[in-house]
Amino acid sequence: MIEVKNLFKSFPNAPSPILKGINLKIENGDFVSLVGRSGSGKSTLLYIMSTLDFGTSGEVYYDQNKVSHLPREEIYRIRNKKIGFVFQFHYLIQELTALENVLLPARKANEYEQRKPLALKLLKEVGLEGMENRAPSELSGGEQQRVAIARSLIMEPTYLFADEPTGNLDSINGLMIIELFEKINKEKGTTIIYVTHDKEFAQKARHQISLVDGVLS
Amino acid sequence: MMFLSLRFLLARRKQSILILMGITIGTAAYVAISGMMLGFQSYLLEQLVNNEAHVRISAREEILTEKEMASFPHSTHVFWDIPPSGRKDSTRIESPLGWFNKLDRDSKVAAYSPQVVSQVIFSRAKVTRAGRVIGSQFERQMKVTNIEKYMKAGTFKDLGNSGNRLIIGSELLKQLGTRVSETLLVATGSEAPQPFKIVGVFETGIKTIDETTAFISLVDAQKLRGRPSEITDIAVKFYEPQKAESQAQEWRISSLDKVLAWQEASASILSVFKTQNIVRNSMTISIIIVAGFGIYNILSILVNQKKKDIAILRSMGYTPKDIVKLFLNQGILLGLIGGVIGLILGNLLCHIMAQIEVAPGRISGPGNKMIISFSIFIYVKAFLIAIFSSVVSSIIPSREAGKLEPMDIIRSGGQ
Numbered sequence: 153m154i155e156v157k158n159l160f161k162s163f164p165n166a167p168s169p170i171l172k173g174i175n176l177k178i179e180n181g182d183f184v185s186l187v188g189r190s191g192s193g194k195s196t197l198l199y200i201m202s203t204l205d206f207g208t209s210g211e212v213y214y215d216q217n218k219v220s221h222l223p224r225e226e227i228y229r230i231r232n233k234k235i236g237f238v239f240q241f242h243y244l245i246q247e248l249t250a251l252e253n254v255l256l257p258a259r260k261a262n263e264y265e266q267r268k269p270l271a272l273k274l275l276k277e278v279g280l281e282g283m284e285n286r287a288p289s290e291l292s293g294g295e296q297q298r299v300a301i302a303r304s305l306i307m308e309p310t311y312l313f314a315d316e317p318t319g320n321l322d323s324i325n326g327l328m329i330i331e332l333f334e335k336i337n338k339e340k341g342t343t344i345i346y347v348t349h350d351k352e353f354a355q356k357a358r359h360q361i362s363l364v365d366g367v368l369s
Numbered sequence: 370m371m372f373l374s375l376r377f378l379l380a381r382r383k384q385s386i387l388i389l390m391g392i393t394i395g396t397a398a399y400v401a402i403s404g405m406m407l408g409f410q411s412y413l414l415e416q417l418v419n420n421e422a423h424v425r426i427s428a429r430e431e432i433l434t435e436k437e438m439a440s441f442p443h444s445t446h447v448f449w450d451i452p453p454s455g456r457k458d459s460t461r462i463e464s465p466l467g468w469f470n471k472l473d474r475d476s477k478v479a480a481y482s483p484q485v486v487s488q489v490i491f492s493r494a495k496v497t498r499a500g501r502v503i504g505s506q507f508e509r510q511m512k513v514t515n516i517e518k519y520m521k522a523g524t525f526k527d528l529g530n531s532g533n534r535l536i537i538g539s540e541l542l543k544q545l546g547t548r549v550s551e552t553l554l555v556a557t558g559s560e561a562p563q564p565f566k567i568v569g570v571f572e573t574g575i576k577t578i579d580e581t582t583a584f585i586s587l588v589d590a591q592k593l594r595g596r597p598s599e600i601t602d603i604a605v606k607f608y609e610p611q612k613a614e615s616q617a618q619e620w621r622i623s624s625l626d627k628v629l630a631w632q633e634a635s636a637s638i639l640s641v642f643k644t645q646n647i648v649r650n651s652m653t654i655s656i657i658i659v660a661g662f663g664i665y666n667i668l669s670i671l672v673n674q675k676k677k678d679i680a681i682l683r684s685m686g687y688t689p690k691d692i693v694k695l696f697l698n699q700g701i702l703l704g705l706i707g708g709v710i711g712l713i714l715g716n717l718l719c720h721i722m723a724q725i726e727v728a729p730g731r732i733s734g735p736g737n738k739m740i741i742s743f744s745i746f747i748y749v750k751a752f753l754i755a756i757f758s759s760v761v762s763s764i765i766p767s768r769e770a771g772k773l774e775p776m777d778i779i780r781s782g783g784q
Contacts, residue, residue: 232686243681
């Protein structure tokens with residue numbers, strides 16, 4: 153379970169905090185969309201919940217453990233084993249094939265060979281069977297984003313965070329990604345939290361969290 | 370991280386090859402230049418160390434000065450009208466037995482050879498040449514120097530312990546127009562000339578020795594000077610030639626005789642070696658620095674280009690150390706590969722240079738070919754320089770990459 157308590161976040165040159173006393177709980181296995189206008193603080197909240205960023209004050213708890221009290225090495229381990237990320241700009245490493253990209257987190261955990269069958273299965277599940285050895289430059293935007301999703305699932309994480317995963321895709325590919333999230337949540341029980349601008353995509357989630365000017369609405 | 374580092378390197382083949390070329394050329398240049406210079410130096414050094422004594426003890430040479438002739442040591446009001454000058458030399462070592470006892474007891478001394486060295490005139494028919502004869506006991510002389518190695522005709526043992534036999538330098542033999550088994554007249558100036566039969570010829574490759582020097586037995590040399598039982602020099606060989614200089618300094622304190630180590634006798638040559646080494650090292654280090662800057666620049670650009678990749682790797686749990694390794698590995702790999710290719714290329718160049726024929730007696734070795742050193746230390750040093758420069762030039766961009774925080778990269782849009 154992820155719990156956020158009284159979270160504030162300010163940036164040095166910003167006139168007011170971007171997050172103003174956020175409190176929320178996300179149960180394991182939930183399927184949550186974070187919505188709000190540009191600058192409402194939804195991406196900032198996502199990154200703080202995902203340990204990539206830290207609040208100015210307040211706390212984020214992972215199963216009752218304060219993230220700010222965890223040693224750095226433990227945070228790196230959580231990122232590797234418990235969290236999967238999907239970004240708007242898929243961020244695939246151009247020098248590696250689709251399969252090698254998917255297996256990057258497993259390589260860090262020294263589980264490359266062990267997780268190779270799962271990587272092939274995941275690529276099949278996201279509809280990229282037969283494209284394992286293609287370079288990212290040989291894949292379309294939608295295909296690259298699906299490779300990024302397969303990569304985020306390779307360590308069978310408890311949480312999957314996605315920052316506008318459909319933002320760079322057309323509506324058909326965008327819908328395909330959200331439906332893929334639904335399927336993953338249902339079949340694997342992965343907690344999925346995604347940021348989106350799109351109301352239609354946001355409604356696909358079990359719960360919606362709406363942010364207006366840094367406050368939950 | 371090696372897998373990723375390799376992939377990054379291979380993806381930028383042109384850049385990688387350019388840097389490799391820099392490191393390869395630097396390493397090969399170091400190996401080739403060092404091989405050539407050290408080959409020449411070690412050959413000369415070997416001649417300096419082993420053809421002559423490590424320490425030569427000879428009759429004292431004393432220049433007379435005002436101070437040494439002071440009749441009133443503490444006076445301040447007594448002056449010379451004409452200050453005294455001149456030499457107070459001795460023609461023999463004052464106490465050879467004392468030296469022999471000292472040398473016999475010294476565990477650092479490998480061997481020594483008492484000698485009588487005289488300036489002489491060699492003559493055959495109407496041809497005369499000035500030079501010197503070294504009178505020695507052949508068994509001792511062979512232990513002190515490498516003379517036997519340079520024998521072109523006969524053996525050094527043919528000298529015997531008496532019987533007016535002579536072993537002559539090859540150039541001197543030529544200049545006198547004579548040959549082995551013929552007889553020469555040798556004159557010191559103070560005694561009547563004596564006939565000596567040529568029983569051998571040596572060639573050290575050093576012209577100044579080969580065209581002026583001849584060896585005779587110690588007894589014959591003493592007879593030639595008309596002073597039996599006197600000796601003028603003692604040639605000493607040490608187990609460790611490098612210790613000769615400090616030992617010579619120690620002996621000088623307790624003796625009036627002249628004591629000179631090979632390092633002091635060859636100071637000008639050794640200073641040329643030093644200059645050569647400075648030129649050699651600064652030249653190759655310049656090449657390596659240029660290659661190092663290449664690595665630094667390219668890795669800095671790469672870190673900038675790879676910010677997005679750094680962000681994604683960090684979000685997957687890769688640590689700052691992993692990111693440092695990712696880039697540092699690339700520098701080390703370039704250093705390793707460039708270093709190895711450079712060593713091979715340098716070795717090849719050395720083998721080619723070793724086939725070049727040069728004028729005999731100058732910098733040539735056996736067969737009048739250039740003398741090239743293939744010492745393992747050159748290769749180890751060249752390789753270490755390549756690795757060191759690669760690591761040093763990779764450290765700064767790698768550390769910069771390790772300091773990048775994923776959120777800063779994501780917020781800046783990965784730019």
